[in-house]
Amino acid sequence: MAGVVLENLSWKKLIILSLILLMLLVTFFLIGGLQAPQPNNVNIIIGTKCYAPGRYVSREKWHIPRGNNSCEKLDSLRPDNAKIISKGITDKQIVFAFWIPGPRDGYELKMHPRFQYMMSVLQLDIIYQPQNPVGPNPVMLLDFRLGYRNEGDREGDWKLLAESAEDRKLVCTIAYNEKNETEPGSQYDCELLHAFEISSLHHDYYLLNLRLPPSPEKNIDIGQIDDISLVTIHQNGGFTIIWFSIKTFLFPCVLIVLVWFWRRIQQMCRPPNLLERTLFALGITMSILNLPIEWLTFWLNIPFMLLLNDIRQGAFYAMLLSFWIIFTGEHIMDQTERNRLKLYWKHLTAVIVGCVCLFVFEMCERGMQLKNPFYSIWSSEIGSKLALAFIILAAVAATAYFLFLCVMIYRVFRNISAKKSTLPSMSHMRKKYYMGLIFRFKFLMLLTLFCAALTVIFFIISQLSEGQWKWGDENLKLEYSSAFFTGVYGLWNVYIFGLLSLYAPSHKTASGANADTDSQEEEVQLTNVPSEMSALQSFAAKADQD
Known part of the structure; x- marks a missing residue:
């Protein structure tokens, strides 16, 4: 049974990888908090x-x-x-x-x-x-x-x-x-x-x-x-240099692991499943956002760069929100046949509506300002009502999205708790193996929730950063807004880097589940793909059969 790297990686290697990613994440926060000046x-x-x-x-x-x-x-x-x-x-x-x-x-x-x-x-x-x-x-x-x-x-x-x-x-x-x-x-x-x-x-x-x-x-x-x-x-000019330098460092890092991830999938004797395709698309949008084309503005007059950056970041937001829905749904572990995009049409509709509303608002505001920098959509009564309607629709769609996501996460943890009741009937080695898988998955889900929370905070602070927003003592050298900008951006990259590394198909065999050769228990496998299932998925199927 092959499965994914997350299931077969030894605890020692997993801890080393986690510590490296954690140190990178802390470094990004410290760069923004201690080295970078305020963003604006x-x-x-x-x-x-x-x-x-x-x-x-x-x-x-x-x-x-x-x-x-x-x-x-x-x-x-x-x-x-x-x-x-x-x-x-x-x-x-x-x-x-x-x-x-x-x-x-x-x-x-x-x-x-x-x-x-x-x-x-x-x-x-x-x-x-x-x-x-x-x-x-x-x-x-x-x-x-x-x-x-x-x-x-x-x-x-x-x-x-x-x-x-x-x-x-x-x-x-x-x-x-x-x-x-x-x-x-x-x-x-x-x-x-x-x-x-x-x-x-x-x-x-x-x-x-x-x-x-x-x-x-x-x-x-x-x-x-x-x-x-x-x-x-x-x-701020100093913040610009640090921001561009971070993107320049992260672009090849994510791109290399993205290529490695897709090559691993191509080596399998099966087509990529929905989760793998979605994760690959998320890595592509992250790489596009990391591409440091902003350096060109130091030598070329590119008046549409701000609009282009907003479109790139909007595409990343849409892909990230869509990934969280599919990632959670593919791990619900019920008897529904998943691995089909149409099962998530209700959830993805909220994402699409919200992103389209924000895109239209962005084009009405910054798109018009390319021709007339004095234009403001809020200056006219019709324009202000239209802009307010787009923002309200986006807020409603975001609320519906998070409700969907919370319900799905609740179902995931509820199903995992129900399946754990079958563990005592397994052999010691098999039970230890699945307990480790459950712990790894729960930790990854909590990390996903943490990333989602900081993403929301990042969006709020990015809206407030147009003024001199500094929290706490004015003499404090730590700029919270800069730390959040660099830290959350680093978190996105570390999170996606970790997912690409851990959810790539593994070439190893899960020794923990097969160690007991004398056991009469039915062999358990793992993914949502008919030819090769993920261990946690097939553990759920085995529990339902019992």
Whole structure:
């Protein structure tokens, strides 16, 4: 009886393999916690209020906040400002200028391809004035122009990257005093407004010009704007190097064991079963995700790389969730004839629906941003409802998936407990052999649950990591988010590496089950495949016959 490596590997070799994988896993967590900086970096740039003179303001002219070609600045936008009164400055003559990145300690900083992407939001400082309060549900019309310049270009030689006029809903609240009144000069608390998102930082400097043009129905009842700040979020360069290095190390490791696994299957005198095909597909998606093509962004301008990475990770999520369902189902050990994909159509439907919803949402958001970086699906009422519907459908599908998975795992452990009642009637060597198999399988199932739990946590933290999220003491050097990013990514690879190694067909014979040559017990074999069954599977069949 051959079976799989997990069933026939000696305890000594199994413990050595487990310790090696555990050390690798701990190393990934420590690299992220002790060596890698926080995944994202957040910078706040206060907009420079530029005055564009002339009756007809040219939209094509760049307004630069600093340098030899800097614009004429306004220190305040309040109506009583002497400069505004003396020159009769109107709203259409005011431009908010943001040079990205901002200076630090007198030095001009540069962007770098290591930062990978940049997302930005606007923070509005609006002062309450009784004669000009913020009205109910006002709509702002924001006229954006985004340009770039590289080191070595002339100081005023800014080139257009993108431009667009976008609508944004202004949502603000304000505190009241004890008399239920608002004191003049109080500041509104306004929600952040999406500015832009670009998926490739191939230039050294970026310049954003923002206007609030007069409109019959927009930019009305928006209160007295005092300042506008631009909050930029990009990936930390140090984290990028560590992240790419981990992927570069893991790609050949998983690929080698994947090739070895498939060669083992091809050497068998039977077609691969469902579990083996699914595990092979999971290894392929993991290898595709590990492929470190992101290194190319250091030399090439690839604006769709962020969308491509999201698609790769989404495909891996879909395959991983599908594998857990099939992996659990193939070990339920009941009398149902398995090894058929159609038996899992209910479970896989939840996975497909959830992944399709998230894919459509991703294409509606980041797909459109490839053409217009200022686009946001949440800015319109229809778009926000559609996006919310996709997210709700994905959440419902995820809930249904985990319910299915929990029910299947419960059935697996219940069936194993029921089958163990037949062990006392077996010989000592045979009973010892099957007890070892049951222990190995239960441990692997618990590891699967642990991997699933950390995968959920990873998804949550990845959504929260767009800001400076650090838990605990600010002086603590351990970055929990970085540790989770590198640790969970390493866990996926270690988990798949272990499964490919342990579920490959074995060339050995299970000596433990056959040691008692004088026993009259019926020979037990193992897998779901008619020609060669897995030991634990055939143990269940033998118990049912008894």
